[in-house]
Amino acid sequence: IFSNFSSACADDISYRDKYGLPCASYEGAICYNMGFVGFSKNEVSMLMSRCPSTCRLCKCEDDPMFRDPIGLTCSVHQRTVQLGSKCDDMVAIGYTRKEVKNLKENCPAACGECE
Structure with a gap:
């Protein structure tokens, strides 16, 4: 998470x-x-x-300023997740594991990473 x-x-x-x-x-x-x-x-x-971030004490919110390597926002990724995909699946379309990790860190709500 x-x-x-x-x-x-x-x-x-x-x-x-x-x-x-x-x-x-x-x-x-x-x-x-x-x-x-x-x-x-x-x-x-x-x-x-x-260490509030590491200890997962922060509210689970997407960073509204975040853009992935091709300029997509968290809300775009959230729609993709709602359609049945997962943020981890982005590797299959060319995202690096580091880019997926960054996506999940910046868009935890959109990626379904919140408790």
Whole structure:
């Protein structure tokens, strides 16, 4: 599940945890459960406050300014998804995996990535 990467909900690129790891190291982790692997309450709180995007704490909204490599907006992709396609299917028509990842990060609602 991806979250909006707007400036209001961006990870702090200077953040490093007690092991020297950046926010990106926690992609896919359930941040609030990091206490089970040795983080203190303060460390969990710091991780969640400084890495809101990675910790999936942002509202799931599409970036209205986003345009994919051929200029399509999230709303265009949303119509495609409503017709039965998936954002992951864009690889079949020439998008790179990196472009699909970027699409899903910027258009999580359109791509059906929200809980």
